[in-house]
Amino acid sequence: MITLTDVSKDYTQGSETIHALKPTTLTIPDGEFCAILGPSGSGKSTLLTIMGGLLTPSTGQVCIDDVDLTEISRKELSRQRFTKLGFILQSSSLVPFLTVRDQMVFHAKVAGTTPDTRRRDELMDRLDIASLAGKYPDALSGGERQRVAIATALMHDPAVILADEPTAALDTARAFETVKLLRDLTHEDGRATIMVTHDERLIDYCDAVYRMYDGELTRDTTARRGRDGERADGSGRQQAHPICRAIRERMPWLCPPRRSNRRG
Numbered sequence: 468m469i470t471l472t473d474v475s476k477d478y479t480q481g482s483e484t485i486h487a488l489k490p491t492t493l494t495i496p497d498g499e500f501c502a503i504l505g506p507s508g509s510g511k512s513t514l515l516t517i518m519g520g521l522l523t524p525s526t527g528q529v530c531i532d533d534v535d536l537t538e539i540s541r542k543e544l545s546r547q548r549f550t551k552l553g554f555i556l557q558s559s560s561l562v563p564f565l566t567v568r569d570q571m572v573f574h575a576k577v578a579g580t581t582p583d584t585r586r587r588d589e590l591m592d593r594l595d596i597a598s599l600a601g602k603y604p605d606a607l608s609g610g611e612r613q614r615v616a617i618a619t620a621l622m623h624d625p626a627v628i629l630a631d632e633p634t635a636a637l638d639t640a641r642a643f644e645t646v647k648l649l650r651d652l653t654h655e656d657g658r659a660t661i662m663v664t665h666d667e668r669l670i671d672y673c674d675a676v677y678r679m680y681d682g683e684l685t686r687d688t689t690a691r692r693g694r695d696g697e698r699a700d701g702s703g704r705q706q707a708h709p710i711c712r713a714i715r716e717r718m719p720w721l722c723p724p725r726r727s728n729r730r731g
């Protein structure tokens with residue numbers, strides 16, 4: 468779980484102050500896959516880098532589980548980042564001179580711990596990349612590369628995954644595949660995943676949608692969906708036929724009551 472309380476960020480440029488992120492309070496619970504959408508320059512990266520402990524906010528607190536990232540020492544912060552967070556970037560998050568197999572244990576080696584090769588092999592099976600184990604990134608397709616990046620980010624079992632435009636370099640089919648994978652991993656493993664994206668089509672797969680304009684984050688409740696593009700209230704997948712809608716409006720006694728399965 469990640470919680471932000473009154474988090475803001477100002478940048479000063481000469482005599483000018485840019486309010487890149489206005490005071491923001493939000494919680495992404497475990498098991499929730501959320502999207503942040505917004506135009507370029509609206510503050511999405513600022514928010515994501517603050518969540519990742521890579522940028523210190525001007526005000527407010529960022530807590531991952533029970534640890535306040537803004538209160539701890541630099542050393543402890545980098546340890547928290549290393550153990551609690553997984554980052555997935557657009558495309559360049561793989562090390563070019565490592566095979567897929569070595570890529571996945573690189574994080575552990577940098578940390579000076581013994582790589583868990585069993586977990587690596589399980590993840591490679593789960594993400595369907597076992598056949599790519601001996602390949603280098605430049606021999607992989609965009610979709611394969613993103614699956615490897617996701618597997619690598621999951622190696623240390625992070626509580627929170629931060630994904631900045633993870634599908635931007637993929638074609639439509641691969642983009643949907645990747646986002647479904649991220650969603651399933653979020654739900655199955657009970658992590659919190661935050662994905663920044665420009666792609667409106669992807670919000671169908673998200674549990675919560677936030678929109679950023681000029682540093683102001685708001686929750687888009689109209690976009691709240693369930694699995695596979697079905698709205699949480701059951702109305703998304705199939706639009707009612709106009710005749711059915713007319714009957715429902717004018718002769719409601721003929722229609723069964725609407726199913727309501729909105730979660731939370």
Ligand SMILES: Nc1ncnc2c1ncn2[C@@H]1O[C@H](COP(=O)(O)OP(=O)(O)O)[C@@H](O)[C@H]1O
Binds near residue numbers: 478480506508511514
């Ligand atoms: N290091 C910085 N110094 C000054 N201004 C910055 C810096 N980083 C971002 N900004 C400004 O903050 C605003 C939000 O930027 P950013 O978070 O990168 O937006 P987004 O990711 O939505 O494109 C923009 O106006 C940008 O110019």
Ligand SMILES: [Mg+2]
Binds near residue numbers: 508511512513
């Ligand atoms: Mg950005």
